[in-house]
Amino acid sequence: MTTEPAPAPSGVPWRHDLVSGLLTAALGAAVVLHVRTFPELPDGQPGPALFPGIVGGLLVLFGLVLVVRAVLARGEPAADPDAGVTARGWLRALAVLGLVVGYLLLAETLGFLLTMGVLLFLLMWTLGARPLIAVLAAAVTTGFIFVVFEELLLVPLPEGLLG
């Protein structure tokens, strides 16, 4: 038998697990406190609060188990989950989220065609596509989505200014 190094319990640093566990337990506690305001069934039996209450309680339990295991696993080797992510990477991820948020904010006023076309171009350009390709791809995609959803599937996409 060759001796293979035992993998870390979860592969992420213990500090991450500590934070995850504390957040989980806090979420569970908040749920347990909140469901106490839910009404009971007429005969005094638990109703709407029962199921989320159990889930909340278990979240507290497993969150604390994770905390304990993280503390016990202190000092064991683990891979950094953010290894290889550069500042540019974070920027690109923010740009992806930017398209969704931008669409939420602008679509109703500017309409689907204008909003999606411009946001798609900006995102492609940010991710490194050449401007000409980005313009063409953004236009084709926006047109394709419009034809498929608006014309074929009869989804009323926002019209905005162009409507």
Added chain:
Amino acid sequence: MGDLATALGMLADPTLVVAVLASAVYGLFIGAIPGLSATLATALLVPFVFFLDPLPAIAAVITMSAMAIFAGDLPSALVRMPGTPASAAYTEDAYLQTRSGHGSRALGVALLGSVIGGIVGAVVLMVAAPLLAEFALLFTSYEYFWVAVLGLAASVIISEGSQVKGAISLLIGLLLSTVGIDIALGYARFTFGSVDLLQGISFIPAMIGLFGLSEVLRAALRPSGPVEVVRLRTQGMFRETVRTLRRYWRGMVSGNAIGSVIGALPGAGGDIAAWVSYAATKRASKEGHLFGKGEGHVEPIVSAGSANNAALASAYVPMLVFGIPGDTITAILLGVLLVKGVQPGPELFNSDAPMLYGVYLIFIIANLLLVPLGYLAIRGSAWLLRVPPSVLMPVIVAFCVVGSFSINNGYLEIIIMLVLGVLGYLLERSGFPLAPVVLGLVLGPIVEKNFMQSVIKTNWDLTQFLTRPISALLLVVTVVVLLYPLLRRLVRTLRSG
């Protein structure tokens, strides 16, 4: 036989044929792009199949996923990156085989292995599902409660990585499922005053976020540089492939068996099946020491490459019989069927036989269709892999946005997609598996509904959950499943000690 004829008639529907062909091409494309999984492909396909009848919708998902899981092998062999997680187990072998000039054999084996695996999985489905359905007809709300609990327990036990984290993932899914009007009193839970949230977290946008947006975020954070594609010669590919499959028929048999069993377990899909099959083949093979080294080896591609497709089909067994999904793809499909008012379960086997035969036939047709289309994909793979991510990623985000919106023509769905996309990324980054979240989201309402119905029916006589014979059996199985990791550890300690 009349039902079979009716089923064939249902398959001749032009909408269904177009849906199958379009989803086949789509599946090959998404599957071949490294980093985009078959689950993402399913989530993005849902807004389209949402507008179809149940059978064409199921047909589109089945065809698409069979294509995507095979196509995941293409970038494995050509650029050493698995196209879907289901190919990850044997990526090294496929790539090394290609580097040493055996690329067309490796991909040919992957293709025919996938076809055979898919058909074997479908046969397992045809045999096992009706038998189990007969048994499931005896179920009442007590038994459905236990079956759902069993499904949830199994999804935690077999989740990748730590089981504590699997349990937390599951609880997060269950918690999300309680948002909205409750079943007992119609009380609005966790809606924070929002009228739109009264109907709960809309399932389809949640899936698009968890598996679509989160995967794009991950890909955006770690851009892959320009890839160097190895050229392939496809002459004589099929002759060599058939010879290889005959030589390693044992691997084929074990791969199909392992895939069929693992696929039917709730929460474990093609990727886990492929890993288990790879490990089993390595242990059984005389040439196991050659796997993943030097020139690589074709044997794990035979076994694991068919195991993932077999798992894909057998995942429909628990989904059709009990309404408990076997993997993330069937979980998403189940969510769609429930929204469309189709409740899978044993009654389906009595009342809607043509639809079931239709599903069986689709599996066979989809896998036969994989032969020519997969061959074309192998020929065109170099081209498929040159699509720049800088264009593709934004296009996927656009479909995430519009797809979520189209479910209810509302912006709340886009917000749900966005929030769950970020949540999905954060969970996976911190080592939490995503499959239990989906299972919790789908099965949560089933567990709660059957529990509340049972206790209100009997005025809180909880002993009914323990004393009914089938209930008691399911309870014992659940306890065994939950204790399995402890038992295994105990056996190991006893053996070594």
